[in-house]
Amino acid sequence: MIFTPEKGMFMENRICKSAKKCGGCQYQGVPYEEQLKKKQKQVEKLLGKFCKVSPIIGMKDPYHYRNKVHSAFGRDRKGNIISGTYEASTHNIIPVEDCLIEDEKCQEIIRTIRCMLKSFKIKTYDEDTGYGLLRHVMVRRGFQSGEIMVILVLGSPILPSKNNFVKALRQAHPEITTVVLNVNDKRTSMVLGEREIVIYGPGFIRDRLCGCTFRISPKSFYQVNPVQTEILYNIAMKYAGLTGKETVIDAYCGIGTISLIAARNAGRVIGVELNKDAVRDARINARENQIRNVEFRQGDAGEFMLAMANGGQHADVVFMDPPRAGSDEKFLSSLIRLAPSRIVYISCGPESLARDLKYLTKHGYAVKKIQPTELFAFTEHVECVCLLQKDNCKIFER
Numbered sequence: 001m002i003f004t005p006e007k008g009m010f011m012e013n014r015i016c017k018s019a020k021k022c023g024g025c026q027y028q029g030v031p032y033e034e035q036l037k038k039k040q041k042q043v044e045k046l047l048g049k050f051c052k053v054s055p056i057i058g059m060k061d062p063y064h065y066r067n068k069v070h071s072a073f074g075r076d077r078k079g080n081i082i083s084g085t086y087e088a089s090t091h092n093i094i095p096v097e098d099c100l101i102e103d104e105k106c107q108e109i110i111r112t113i114r115c116m117l118k119s120f121k122i123k124t125y126d127e128d129t130g131y132g133l134l135r136h137v138m139v140r141r142g143f144q145s146g147e148i149m150v151i152l153v154l155g156s157p158i159l160p161s162k163n164n165f166v167k168a169l170r171q172a173h174p175e176i177t178t179v180v181l182n183v184n185d186k187r188t189s190m191v192l193g194e195r196e197i198v199i200y201g202p203g204f205i206r207d208r209l210c211g212c213t214f215r216i217s218p219k220s221f222y223q224v225n226p227v228q229t230e231i232l233y234n235i236a237m238k239y240a241g242l243t244g245k246e247t248v249i250d251a252y253c254g255i256g257t258i259s260l261i262a263a264r265n266a267g268r269v270i271g272v273e274l275n276k277d278a279v280r281d282a283r284i285n286a287r288e289n290q291i292r293n294v295e296f297r298q299g300d301a302g303e304f305m306l307a308m309a310n311g312g313q314h315a316d317v318v319f320m321d322p323p324r325a326g327s328d329e330k331f332l333s334s335l336i337r338l339a340p341s342r343i344v345y346i347s348c349g350p351e352s353l354a355r356d357l358k359y360l361t362k363h364g365y366a367v368k369k370i371q372p373t374e375l376f377a378f379t380e381h382v383e384c385v386c387l388l389q390k391d392n393c394k395i396f397e398r
């Protein structure tokens with residue numbers, strides 16, 4: 001039994017059978033309390049020079065939190081169908097059963113699909129020869145809605161007996177609400193291809209976060225840990241300190257989660273996002289939640305910020321939530337010119353965050369708060385929310 005620091009609850013320390021080979025969880029075998037301490041230390045080392053780092057917010061239950069589960073399909077040396085994860089730096093599939101961080105229902109569905117392949121005469125794809133059909137299965141589950149999306153990634157667009165396949169799959173798992181074929185005929189390490197064919201249901205799932213409903217398409221980003229995401233977004237909102245009048249930019253906005261939550265307390269919100277499907281989701285999400293003071297632009301966030309700065313536009317608050325690699329010079333230099341009084345930087349990469357904070361603090365901003373938040377238990381990844389303010393502004397406290 002181990003002790004989690006923030007809630008004072010006890011928790012068993014479960015052992016993963018695939019940990020050594022899988023490599024997905026760098027902290028398997030490390031007691032949860034210890035993992036949190038390591039992450040705290042890591043963030044303090046990288047970011048402590050900017051501002052005092054608040055204690056990390058851990059999870060009450062660090063198991064089975066991932067609402068998106070991906071499995072690569074193939075055959076072992078004996079020709080048996082296997083599914084699992086790629087061994088680090090290779091394309092060898094390591095069979096994974098009972099992953100401790102993935103949603104259990106999603107894993108169950110993947111097992112069912114694996115068992116169905118033989119009777120439906122569906123061959124797994126062979127990366128060396130390009131022969132075969134099924135490459136990957138991805139399952140996403142709406143944590144609050146319970147809606148489930150199954151994505152079958154195929155090397156070619158035809159799934160034999162697709163109606164019967166869906167029928168049999170739904171017989172075993174009636175909670176599946178949509179099934180999508182994704183066609184990936186390229187010799188690539190990217191999981192998803194461009195083309196999608198919906199073979200059952202609407203082609204997306206919905207989920208609820210912070211009182212808004214969000215539709216999520218197969219290729220759209222959505223945080224994998226819904227319980228902690230609400231905590232993360234609430235901190236981001238607190239840091240933004242919106243009063244109802246502000247002009248807000250939500251850069252790297254995905255399906256518009258932060259935009260819509262912020263819009264309830266802002267004058268106007270503009271979200272910008274590169275992924276076309278995510279922008280379509282974001283626009284529909286605004287409509288479905290009856291939020292009218294928000295608009296979405298599709299394109300590179302840096303280009304958008306540059307155009308805003310060149311056009312002499314103004315923003316009071318900028319949320320930015322870039323991918324792990326962080327932001328870029330074009331974005332950051334335009335951000336400085338736009339000169340919002342507050343920047344709320346959400347980051348899943350403390351190294352790139354440190355680099356970007358260095359730039360922003362050199363150009364007139366001060367880091368006021370840093371809050372590490374656990375989104376990825378058992379892995380070494382750590383999420384942080386930071387509040388930056390213009391040096392001459394007084395800190396907004398709530």
Ligand code: SAH
Nearest residue numbers: 221252253254273274275300301321322323
């Ligand atoms: N804020 C959202 C999404 C964060 S993930 C949420 O909390 O759900 C980062 C997002 O940045 C992804 O949706 C990705 O598609 C998008 N992205 C990546 N590069 C980008 C770029 N150059 N310009 C705009 N968006 C980008």
